[in-house]
Amino acid sequence: MINYKRFSLENGLRVLVHEDKSTPLVAMNLLYNVGSRDENPEMTGLAHLFEHLMFGGSLNIPDYDTPLQLVGGENNAFTSNDITNYYLTIPAENIETGFWLESDRMLELDFSQKNLDTQKNVVIEEFNQRFINQPYGEALLKLKPLAYKIHPYRWPTIGMDITHIESTDLEQVKSFFFSHYAPNNAILALTGNIEYELAFKLSQKWFGSIEKRKIQSRNLPVEPEQTEERIMTIEKDVPSTALYKAWHIGPRNSMDFYTLDLITDLLAGGESGRLYTKLVREKKLFSEINAYITADLDPGLIIIQGKLMKNIDIQYAEESVNLVINDLQNGNNMKDEMEKVKNKFESSTVFSNTSILNKAANLSFFELLGNPGLINTEADAYRSVTQEMVIEATRKFIIPSNCSTLNYLSTRKE
Amino acid sequence: MNNLQRIQPPVFPVDKVNIPEANSFRLNNGVPVYTIEAGTEDIMRLEFTFRAGQVKEHLPLLASTCNLMLSEGSQNFSSEELNRSLDYYGVFLNQSAEKDSAGIVLFFLSKHIEKVLELSREILFRPVFPEPELNALMKKRLRWYLVNREKVQNLATDQFFESVFGKNHPYGYQVIDRDFENLTQALLIDFHLKYYTPENMAIIISGKIHGKTAELLNSYFENMVPKGINYKDYTTLPEGEKLKKVHLNKPGTVQSAVKIGSPTINKRHSDYPGLKILNSVLGGYFGSRLMKNIREEKGYTYGISSSVSSLELSGYKVISTEVGIKNCQKSIDEIYKEIKLLQSVPVKKEEMAVVRNYMSGEMLRMFDGPFALAESFRSAWEFGLDNNYYYRLAEKIKTIDPDEIIELARTYYNIDDLYEVTVGAE
Numbered sequence: 001m002i003n004y005k006r007f008s009l010e011n012g013l014r015v016l017v018h019e020d021k022s023t024p025l026v027a028m029n030l031l032y033n034v035g036s037r038d039e040n041p042e043m044t045g046l047a048h049l050f051e052h053l054m055f056g057g058s059l060n061i062p063d064y065d066t067p068l069q070l071v072g073g074e075n076n077a078f079t080s081n082d083i084t085n086y087y088l089t090i091p092a093e094n095i096e097t098g099f100w101l102e103s104d105r106m107l108e109l110d111f112s113q114k115n116l117d118t119q120k121n122v123v124i125e126e127f128n129q130r131f132i133n134q135p136y137g138e139a140l141l142k143l144k145p146l147a148y149k150i151h152p153y154r155w156p157t158i159g160m161d162i163t164h165i166e167s168t169d170l171e172q173v174k175s176f177f178f179s180h181y182a183p184n185n186a187i188l189a190l191t192g193n194i195e196y197e198l199a200f201k202l203s204q205k206w207f208g209s210i211e212k213r214k215i216q217s218r219n220l221p222v223e224p225e226q227t228e229e230r231i232m233t234i235e236k237d238v239p240s241t242a243l244y245k246a247w248h249i250g251p252r253n254s255m256d257f258y259t260l261d262l263i264t265d266l267l268a269g270g271e272s273g274r275l276y277t278k279l280v281r282e283k284k285l286f287s288e289i290n291a292y293i294t295a296d297l298d299p300g301l302i303i304i305q306g307k308l309m310k311n312i313d314i315q316y317a318e319e320s321v322n323l324v325i326n327d328l329q330n331g332n333n334m335k336d337e338m339e340k341v342k343n344k345f346e347s348s349t350v351f352s353n354t355s356i357l358n359k360a361a362n363l364s365f366f367e368l369l370g371n372p373g374l375i376n377t378e379a380d381a382y383r384s385v386t387q388e389m390v391i392e393a394t395r396k397f398i399i400p401s402n403c404s405t406l407n408y409l410s411t412r413k414e
Numbered sequence: 415m416n417n418l419q420r421i422q423p424p425v426f427p428v429d430k431v432n433i434p435e436a437n438s439f440r441l442n443n444g445v446p447v448y449t450i451e452a453g454t455e456d457i458m459r460l461e462f463t464f465r466a467g468q469v470k471e472h473l474p475l476l477a478s479t480c481n482l483m484l485s486e487g488s489q490n491f492s493s494e495e496l497n498r499s500l501d502y503y504g505v506f507l508n509q510s511a512e513k514d515s516a517g518i519v520l521f522f523l524s525k526h527i528e529k530v531l532e533l534s535r536e537i538l539f540r541p542v543f544p545e546p547e548l549n550a551l552m553k554k555r556l557r558w559y560l561v562n563r564e565k566v567q568n569l570a571t572d573q574f575f576e577s578v579f580g581k582n583h584p585y586g587y588q589v590i591d592r593d594f595e596n597l598t599q600a601l602l603i604d605f606h607l608k609y610y611t612p613e614n615m616a617i618i619i620s621g622k623i624h625g626k627t628a629e630l631l632n633s634y635f636e637n638m639v640p641k642g643i644n645y646k647d648y649t650t651l652p653e654g655e656k657l658k659k660v661h662l663n664k665p666g667t668v669q670s671a672v673k674i675g676s677p678t679i680n681k682r683h684s685d686y687p688g689l690k691i692l693n694s695v696l697g698g699y700f701g702s703r704l705m706k707n708i709r710e711e712k713g714y715t716y717g718i719s720s721s722v723s724s725l726e727l728s729g730y731k732v733i734s735t736e737v738g739i740k741n742c743q744k745s746i747d748e749i750y751k752e753i754k755l756l757q758s759v760p761v762k763k764e765e766m767a768v769v770r771n772y773m774s775g776e777m778l779r780m781f782d783g784p785f786a787l788a789e790s791f792r793s794a795w796e797f798g799l800d801n802n803y804y805y806r807l808a809e810k811i812k813t814i815d816p817d818e819i820i821e822l823a824r825t826y827y828n829i830d831d832l833y834e835v836t837v838g839a840e
Contacts, residue, residue: 020454022452022453022783023782024432025779025782060420060421061421065700065701066701066768069699069700069701069769069771069772069775070767070768070771070772071771071775072771072772072774072775072776072778073775074699074700074772074775074776089775089779090775091774091775091778100420103420107420117713118710118712118713119713120713121712121713121714122709122713122715123716125669125713125714125715125716125737125738126716128669128738129669129716129717129736130716132669133565133667133668133669133736134564135564136561205418206418209418237666238561238564239557239561239563239564240560240561269501270501271485271497271501272494272497272498272500272501277494281493281494281550284550284553287553287557287558288554288557288558307557307561309553310553310557336502339502340498341501343501343502343503343504344501344504346504346523347504347505347506347522348504350455350457350523351457351521353455354453354454354457354783354784354785355783
């Protein structure tokens, strides 16, 4: 049971606090309700580039990292389709430094041309390192726009085109900041060795005077229902052929989310998952296979991806994947299997809550979902999924007309 | 509120690091057990570690394959049954074979201790290494290997170890396609018999430790009787290759991987804590000189770092990065420039303060929670050291002076001793 308290400042900043005296540290997580889905399609990658700029100095503090390191802190950040999340851990006695730093960069950034130019280069190198210079690195860059035709999830957080990053200018950066970075668009979580009263006092002291800002309203295009299967085939000089399949699912805030997440575990959770057992262990068609859902707030995807063994025909491999799914739809008795994946969720939940950083990130994210209590009750949501729900969700979502398939063919001769 | 002073940070000194001591006892058959009580949740981390790493193997892939095959079928359970059981009880199993040691780590809810011990005994001491599973595993591993060999970073790592530790030493040799065809059931059984033994083994437990743990460990493992045979350890010391500079051409890549480093002292050496600090200044954290210069100043890379690692028979330090092809040589020049600076110009007081405090905070993180505690314990214990090693490090972080940093940089980063490996398109 994770106990927490919650309050809001007058400027709209929401704060959650969980006390854990077993650690000498405090974790601080600051979530901004802005992600790559909020970008202009002509200017993608800005949310993530902006995350980089957040370390280049703020109104009163020329450099973010040094003062934090000077008090034994460590930090990082990530950008997703939906959020930009900044986090740090720091020795408890120095937590005020965390407040000082985070509040100043919420107040206003030091928008410098030099910093923007450098970080554009860094982000381009990141793009190359993660996507271009990796075998199969482009797969998701191809799969997403196949599945999404109009919703912003069709581009990756790093941006759909490197030229978007290259052409970003300081004015766009500034306007992005003032329309998304604000106390009324953020959630602060503090976990670890900090008392509620102190957290309240410091939040008020450092964030209380930052004024509310007008947040750009979010009118995202709704992705139209997919009605027929989409297939794309590309050829690449990679060692093995790979198969990627994606189906549209519902939003994060629906019960289907838990059912589908559980389905990915039935399919590929651990080595006893069905896809692994049938297709890796028994039929020896794949060297590896995985299934997961994108945990996006708007309707996301359930994705199955695998790399084929040598000389295996991709059509046969795909048919075999479909057979495993059909099996799930036909719904033979899976009582033990259901129990197994639920136990695994229970276990992962407990493990995830051993780290103060995870607890802070989870509390912030669940607050964004509208219910921080989920940190304690999500395991029950998984528990309540029945075999009937699994069958129903499989029949509803994991069907050919809702599927986008990417065949990533190896041209290599061995 | 308007008078809020936002210019100066509210700084307080970092408290002294407090490291809980591990308790130790022996099973009835002599196997040492270390326990560290920690954490707030009812979970445990259980590690079985053996001197059964690559250094013991006479054929490439033998140690890692033996380790991976442990869960592929035992006297009482098929591979599928073992995996299903582990998943059913929500157990996370990590198998690994490193350069010196190998073993398994299990993470689980404390209430499942008995089941976990039963499965561990099957995995560790009753594996049967079935041929069909072995063949399937080797075919899969070959596919993984081929994919990994597409990544410049992996090619550079493999080449780096070969250069630094030599083509003929298990620390250094590179795996080739053919190695995946050479292993047999008999070889694995033999390796397992020799090295997965009570006399080669230790158990490290942390978390909210179930009250009956000692009793249960004895009931599951006391029958494993040491045979009293000690296989001669591989003690041939690694020897680096003559060629200091190696470039591998990888057509079509947009970035090159760079590795610069050399063999070095390990944790047992009294200079090691100082070397760790020097490493931090150079490339050990986000505010390090390499990061500041090559990423934050020039934007040549997404990341650059340096590290120092200990091995039983040696140690190594390495600087790693991936940079755009056109900036590769410029980055290498900057790396050497930074090393030379550390050898000649004393680190200023302000920078020393940042490094000292950052590392003090890092030490708190190293002992925060049951998992971190177990890992930190293990990494000292493996070298016959205890918490005094960490207290010495903490003390050195506070007291080291800039002259000592210069001295260490001159001794351990002699440019002529450094190997330089680059992989990328020409």
